Amino acid sequence: MSLPVRVGTLLVAFLAVVGGVIFVVIHFLLAGPPTVDYSSGVAPGQAVNLMMQEDPQNTVSNHPDWVSYFIKDPKTGAWVHTTLFSVPANTRINVTILGYDGCTPLRNPFWGKVTGTIGGTEDVNGKPVKVINTWDGCNVGHTFSIPGIGLNVPMASPTTVKANNELCGTSPCTSGPHQTMTFSFMSPKTTGDFFWQCRVPCGGGFLYGFGGPMQTIGFMTGEMEVVS
Amino acid sequence: MAAETSVPASGAGGAGERDSSHGIRIFVVWLVVSLAADLLIWFVLGPHLPPGDEASAANGQQFDIKVMSVMAAPVMALVLVYFSYSLIVWRQRPGDEEDGPPIHNNTRIQVSWITVTTVIVLCLFGFGTYELVNTAGAGAGSGQGPSPIVNPPGAELTVAQQTAPYTASKPLVIQVIAQQWKFTYRYPQFGGFQTTYLAVPQNQWVQFDVTSLDVIHSFWAYQLGVKADANPEVNNVAYTKPTQLGSITVRCAELCGLWHGAMYDYGTVMTQSDFVKWAQHSENHFADITSLLPPYATTYDPTEIAKIGEVELKLGITGANGGYYPPNDPSQP
Numbered sequence: 001m002s003l004p005v006r007v008g009t010l011l012v013a014f015l016a017v018v019g020g021v022i023f024v025v026i027h028f029l030l031a032g033p034p035t036v037d038y039s040s041g042v043a044p045g046q047a048v049n050l051m052m053q054e055d056p057q058n059t060v061s062n063h064p065d066w067v068s069y070f071i072k073d074p075k076t077g078a079w080v081h082t083t084l085f086s087v088p089a090n091t092r093i094n095v096t097i098l099g100y101d102g103c104t105p106l107r108n109p110f111w112g113k114v115t116g117t118i119g120g121t122e123d124v125n126g127k128p129v130k131v132i133n134t135w136d137g138c139n140v141g142h143t144f145s146i147p148g149i150g151l152n153v154p155m156a157s158p159t160t161v162k163a164n165n166e167l168c169g170t171s172p173c174t175s176g177p178h179q180t181m182t183f184s185f186m187s188p189k190t191t192g193d194f195f196w197q198c199r200v201p202c203g204g205g206f207l208y209g210f211g212g213p214m215q216t217i218g219f220m221t222g223e224m225e226v227v228s
Numbered sequence: 229m230a231a232e233t234s235v236p237a238s239g240a241g242g243a244g245e246r247d248s249s250h251g252i253r254i255f256v257v258w259l260v261v262s263l264a265a266d267l268l269i270w271f272v273l274g275p276h277l278p279p280g281d282e283a284s285a286a287n288g289q290q291f292d293i294k295v296m297s298v299m300a301a302p303v304m305a306l307v308l309v310y311f312s313y314s315l316i317v318w319r320q321r322p323g324d325e326e327d328g329p330p331i332h333n334n335t336r337i338q339v340s341w342i343t344v345t346t347v348i349v350l351c352l353f354g355f356g357t358y359e360l361v362n363t364a365g366a367g368a369g370s371g372q373g374p375s376p377i378v379n380p381p382g383a384e385l386t387v388a389q390q391t392a393p394y395t396a397s398k399p400l401v402i403q404v405i406a407q408q409w410k411f412t413y414r415y416p417q418f419g420g421f422q423t424t425y426l427a428v429p430q431n432q433w434v435q436f437d438v439t440s441l442d443v444i445h446s447f448w449a450y451q452l453g454v455k456a457d458a459n460p461e462v463n464n465v466a467y468t469k470p471t472q473l474g475s476i477t478v479r480c481a482e483l484c485g486l487w488h489g490a491m492y493d494y495g496t497v498m499t500q501s502d503f504v505k506w507a508q509h510s511e512n513h514f515a516d517i518t519s520l521l522p523p524y525a526t527t528y529d530p531t532e533i534a535k536i537g538e539v540e541l542k543l544g545i546t547g548a549n550g551g552y553y554p555p556n557d558p559s560q561p
Contacts (some may be wrong), residue, residue: 106229107441108412112517113517187253197408197409207442
């Protein structure tokens with residue numbers, strides 16, 4: 001084998017290895033859902049209006065049977081397959097969550113109590129609620145909980161058999177039976193990342209319902225980035 | 229060790245210097261170093277050793293670490309002193325090309341070494357075992373399972389006992405419920421309310437009944453000296469007696485999933501009167517959700533959600549990928 005061929009072969013092999021490493025780093029290590037920006041252009045004292053929805057599935061991902069949250073991009077109005085969002089510090093956050101998913105009971109009914117919101121309540125379809133008894137019927141789909149600030153809000157679900165059998169089947173949902181939850185909380189005064197999670201064991205097929213989507217950012221858990 | 233008695237033909241001591249001279253020197257230096265190290269460990273370093281002395285179990289653990297350090301220091305000092313002495317006294321001098329003396333076995337030193345270290349280890353074994361089961365008369369702060377070997381006076385082990393009204397003369401019962409990724413605390417002697425905040429009274433035995441609603445966690449209340457595994461369907465009992473007012477940091481000490489690192493919270497050791505006020509206030513504050521909790525039990529089956537299974541079965545609803553997780557879960561992809 002001539003010298004140019006050997007050098008060429010070596011060069012190709014080297015580039016293949018480098019390319020493989022770059023692919024792994026980009027595809028597996030750096031890849032992740034985007035962060036929806038709710039922090040830019042917010043004047044001091046101005047409230048932020050955060051909008052989310054929770055769906056029975058996620059047909060825009062490679063896990064179409066996983067339950068999932070979506071976040072609305074305030075600039076484009078598009079629903080984004082992510083659970084990461086940023087908000088300014090020490091700001092009132094007005095949250096609206098559309099609950100398209102059906103009911104699943106909480107393992108610990110303690111999380112049926114609303115905590116950490118302004119006024120200690122959430123509004124379900126406009127009616128203030130302090131506690132939802134998830135063991136008494138079909139009434140809760142998920143929760144939105146940020147342990148770092150003591151926030152816990154149960155997400156109401158469609159309550160009837162008929163509605164639960166006609167749940168939205170394509171994500172992000174734009175129609176179908178759902179409940180609308182609204183509540184407000186103050187973002188922390190200090191900056192940082194605060195994880196949030198759902199406390200309903202809705203990861204079906206996984207250990208105690210708490211694997212899969214429950215432990216994957218972009219589905220039922222994520223982070224609130226508080227910026228200055 | 230055999231080299232200990234094999235004095236080189238040439239060296240600082242010079243040929244013919246007797247073994248006993250080296251032995252005496254090494255012994256004297258070792259004695260001074262050991263004594264200094266032990267005094268420093270006991271009186272200077274000791275009070276700062278983890279996990280502090282905010283509670284009986286923590287104090288017991290600090291005492292154990294001090295005792296073990298004091299016993300280990302002379303052993304380490306002997307090794308270091310002998311090593312240093314060898315480097316200084318028996319080092320090779322410039323121009324000395326002579327081979328060192330042959331090393332022979334020394335049965336007396338070997339037997340002495342094995343005997344002394346064996347006695348030390350057996351003493352530590354006996355001391356450790358005693359401390360494990362009997363620190364302050366209530367275990368070492370780790371979980372003793374559902375049937376503890378040692379209990380403080382008035383320990384409440386049955387559900388009926390644990391739900392009896394609170395009295396300061398008996399241990400305060402706190403059920404620690406671990407779940408991904410948060411600890412909650414249930415106070416059965418105050419109506420069974422549940423909260424995310426850990427408050428304990430000063431100078432009263434506290435009985436932690438630790439369990440889990442899902443995977444294995446570990447309840448680690450650092451300043452209280454308590455670290456007990458939280459297993460589903462297991463009640464793991466641990467005792468401690470807070471002796472100083474202050475804050476408590478609680479962490480999960482068992483890798484339990486994505487947000488294990490964020491599974492921590494804080495608590496407080498209060499005076500008994502402050503604690504009673506706090507507990508009564510919390511009982512009222514959480515009354516609405518307490519009425520919805522299942523009856524107090526020492527464990528809860530994570531595969532069953534009482535009542536709702538019947539409700540959903542009746543309604544014919546499976547919910548968000550199922551609301552009832554049968555015992556044959558999990559099935560991993």
